[in-house]
Amino acid sequence: MAYLEIQRRSATDDLSEVKDLLAGVERADGVRPLSDHLWIDLRQGGRPGFAGLLAWIPGHDHLVAYCQVSRGNDSWSLDLIVDPHHRYDMASIGPELLDAAIAVISQEGGGKVYWWVYEPTQLHHQLARGINFELGRTVTQMRVALPLAQDVVSNTTAIETCAFRVGTDEDAWLDVNNRAFSDHPEQGGWTKDILHSRQQEPWFSPNGFLLHHIDNKLAGFCWTKLHLDTQPVLGEIYVVAVDPDHAGKGLGRSLTVAGLQHLALLGTTDGMLYVDTHNTRALGIYNSLGFRAHHQQCAFVGDVH
Ligand SMILES: CC(C)(COP(=O)(O)OP(=O)(O)OC[C@H]1O[C@@H](n2cnc3c(N)ncnc32)[C@H](O)[C@@H]1OP(=O)(O)O)[C@@H](O)C(=O)NCCC(=O)NCCS
Helix, strand or coil, X not given: CCEEEEECCCCCCCCHHHHHHHHHHHHHHCCCXXXXXXXXXXXXXXXXXXXXXXXXXXXXXXXXXXXEEEECCCCEEEEEEECHHHHHHHHHHHHHXXXXXXXXXXXXCCEEEEEEEECCCHHHHHHHHHCCCEEEEEEEEEEEECCCCHHHHHCCCCCCCEECCCCCCHHHHHHHHHHHCCCCCCCCCCCHHHHHHXXXXXXXXXXXXXXXXECCEEEEEEEEEEECCXXXXXXXXXXEEECHHHCCCCHHHHHHHHHHHXXXXXXXXXXXXXXXXXCHHHHHHHHHHCCEEEEEEEEEEEEEC
């Protein structure tokens, strides 16, 4: 039986135990656990609805598992991370942590919950059934070698872009982003606070946040992110979107290529992005640019009352 500690963090708390666990999992799996949203919530701390659940087992001086719940715009995200040396304990620690996490969400008013899992096993499916969650969204991480092949670039209309101006472009960007992602659980419904939280991240660079205007109005954007802490250094298309009024004219492809060319100029040889498997329009662009699937992450989804 694990001993659980529930923390409602503030930004000044010591995160070393959780960071050590995350680093161990990253070494074992080659992929950083915790989605971007959950990671920022952990690092910046103090947001309403946040809870970190830490599991200890007597006789072990390190954290054996960590579960985090974070409130999104109109749903919750949940992540469960187990020390690679304690994965045989998952069948007992998992239900305990998940039940405690569900109880936290229920106390906070409940709602739709997404539990993200990197390449789920039978045990994950079993744990999900135990809390009445069903397999929902699947996201594919795709990668492409950079710089892009010359024929790909010459088959794409080059467009003019400019860098995001912090303090000026926020409202126009939020308008386009929220309309383009109106039905997206994480990328839709952004507020200035959420945008500011991303602008405070060490990787944020206005020069890598490309905007394209038509008649002086924002028509689309490609926001890139350079992962200096990965091996190889990954250049991510973090968010790309086109104003729905300008959809279907080739801007999505042009903006993605502009973002990848920017990343290639910074020296990265590996382009990367995440895409929902049902986003056929975006997948069409990425496949034709040479992106190929690297791995998948799935979300088990449930309603908590
Ligand atoms: C995805 C998105 C950026 C594409 O931008 P766009 O300017 O509309 O797309 P493009 O005009 O460049 O072309 C898209 C391609 O999809 C094809 N396409 C268009 N509608 C499609 C549909 N409903 N299903 C499948 N393919 C479709 C087009 O024919 C085109 O293919 P082609 O280059 O071989 O001709 C835009 O739809 C968008 O902002 N969506 C919401 C945000 C989003 O999902 N972003 C991506 C997150 S990973």
